[in-house]
Amino acid sequence: MSIPRSSSGKRLRSVVPGWGLFKGMWLTFRTFLRKPVTVMYPVEKEIPPERARGVIALDVEACTVCMLCARECPDWCIYIEGHKVQQPPAEPGGRARTRSVLDRFDIDFALCMFCGICVEVCPFDALFWSPEYEYSAESLADLLHGKERLTQWLATVPEPPALEGSEPEGGEP
Numbered sequence: 197m198s199i200p201r202s203s204s205g206k207r208l209r210s211v212v213p214g215w216g217l218f219k220g221m222w223l224t225f226r227t228f229l230r231k232p233v234t235v236m237y238p239v240e241k242e243i244p245p246e247r248a249r250g251v252i253a254l255d256v257e258a259c260t261v262c263m264l265c266a267r268e269c270p271d272w273c274i275y276i277e278g279h280k281v282q283q284p285p286a287e288p289g290g291r292a293r294t295r296s297v298l299d300r301f302d303i304d305f306a307l308c309m310f311c312g313i314c315v316e317v318c319p320f321d322a323l324f325w326s327p328e329y330e331y332s333a334e335s336l337a338d339l340l341h342g343k344e345r346l347t348q349w350l351a352t353v354p355e356p357p358a359l360e361g362s363e364p365e366g367g368e369p
């Protein structure tokens with residue numbers, strides 16, 4: 197059954213008493229029969245899209261302590277500290293080299309606005325998005341994730357999508 201609209205609807209409204217009320221009740225009834233869109237979290241869980249921005253993961257081995265992500269973060273919620281260590285020369289008689297060692301890498305997810313700039317600007321592919329979203333905390337201070345926690349998120353980072361035109365491994369040439 198469909199409710200007459202436009203000019204005929206206007207006509208009906210003027211001749212049938214309570215037409216507006218009936219129309220409202222009909223809409224309520226139709227909505228009542230529809231499948232609800234609400235998800236009863238945490239009993240029921242939705243699977244986010246694979247590339248969803250849930251939390252940021254850090255690959256400590258790839259990070260060179262260049263500070264670029266911390267400088268570009270619009271919320272100033274990345275805190276990095278490091279120090280330099282002397283490395284022996286690659287060849288005898290060569291110059292000694294220095295290497296940066298990461299001491300602290302924290303992201304404050306209470307401030308983060310999930311813009312993704314840090315992930316985009318990292319020149320050494322040390323930051324990744326994970327779709328993991330279940331890290332709520334009772335206090336704001338607990339949303340400050342240190343490098344150990346950020347490293348743990350690495351296990352939840354999905355494989356990058358295959359490049360356009362690339363062959364799958366072991367596939368036919």
Ligand code: SF4
Pocket residue numbers: 268269270271272273274303307308309310311312313314315
């Ligand atoms: S996602 Fe944006 S706001 Fe969050 S840490 Fe990265 S740059 Fe900062």
Ligand code: SF4
Pocket residue numbers: 258259260261262263264265266276317318319320321322323
């Ligand atoms: S931009 Fe990348 S390499 Fe540089 S400090 Fe940030 S995570 Fe480390």
